[in-house]
Amino acid sequence: MLGWSRVTLVLAAAAVTCASAQQAPPWTENCRKSTYPPSGPTYRGSVPWYTINLDLPPYKRWHELMADKAPALKIIVNSLKDLVTAFVPSGKIMQIVDQKLPGLLGNFPGPFEEEMKGIAAVTGIPLGEILTFNVFYEFFTICTSIITEDKEGHLLHGRNMDFGIFLGWNINNNTWVVTEQLKPLSVNLDFQRNNKTVFKASSFAGYVGMLTGFKPGLFSLTLNERFSINGGYLGVIEWILGKKDAMWIGFITRLVLENGTSYEEAKNTLIKTKILAPAYFILGGNKSGEGCVITRDRKQSLDVYELNPKQDRWYVVQTNYDRWKNPLFLDDRRTPAKMCLNQTTQENISFATMYDVLSTKPVLNKLTVFTTLMDVTKGQYETYLRDCPDPCIGW
Secondary structure: OOOOOHHHHHHHHHHHHHHHHHHHOOOOOOEEEEEEEOOOOOOOEEEEEEEEOOOOOOOOOOHHHHHHHHHHHHOOOOHHHHHHHHHHOOOOOOOOOOOOOHHHHHHHHOOOOHHHHHHHHHHHOOOHHHHHHHHHHHOOOEEEEEEEEOOOOOOEEEEEEOOOOOEEEEEEOOOEHHHHHHHEEEEEEEEEEEEEEEEEEEEEEOOOOOOEEEEEEEEEEEEEEOOOOOOOHHHHHHHHHOOOOEOHHHHHHHHHHOOOOOOHHHHHHHHHHHHOOOOEEEEEEOOOOOOEEEEOOOOEEEEEEEHHHHOEOOOOEEEOOOOOOOOOOOOOOOHHHHHHHHHHOOOHHHHHHHHHHHHHOOOOOOOOOEEEEEOOOOOEEEEEOOOOOOOOOOO
């Protein structure tokens, strides 16, 4: 995780790069309307569905999906290798990844070790590189998540998955390299046991943790990165050195989605479990008032901010900054998201108007890979690949 001063410098440099490449600020726009059903230049396409059979041995669960997605996964893994090699030309880092990292696998919880071994076998990608692909989500996820409650107490949960900052800017087409390479890997997953859905999620093929998902009828969950001096890199180093009392954040969210039985149980787990990286857990339930943002340090919860329709708090919005602090001046997605929700009004909130909010720049930006809309009560789950045509800020 980058320290704040370095984040500011990198974002400032990227802003200059984006501005000089496009020569067409401003980056904001009026709240979008009538963008749903998705179409037009901000809509890249639909996201395919795959079934993950939890009755299969973990080694075999991902075989069908990864047989389809192996070529796309190889492209992004090679991009990450090229990025590492650019910083350490000797190749020693990748040598460590390929030879040493697999030895760490025995310490992962649950089925994750065997699942990653199965993915490596199907794709032909070295196990250490599959592990690296699963680890780097602890560091580069910059997202917007929203939970709303309408006048009847009905909850909706939406998110933009923004990913790939600092991982290479393509000056030829004004895009983040890894962001674009993740779009063909984007999948909707129906995790089933005994031919019945346990939970549904949106993810990237090859990644066995979950960052976005819902348990039909019970709760929905998204994960946003939280910048902190006491960042995820410290947790990863501690874990490698043998301190294994904390959970990888993508794994804890999957375990909650798979095993959680209620909103309150899920909230309690997300508040109390030690995690490797600071994070925001955005959790929605199935009845009035059941929606919150849990602001987490690695070892404890710092804040639980909940819906409160009696006090006219009918939505919560979370980007990547603590709600009691101002966002970084170069990255204020919070203010336009709240402005557009206020313009929409509680009476008019729906999948369509939620999608409008998530389609408004800079909530929609060059890092946005997909948009997910979830209705726990009705069991509706939709995900769409996104584009942000110029002029569009890089994050």
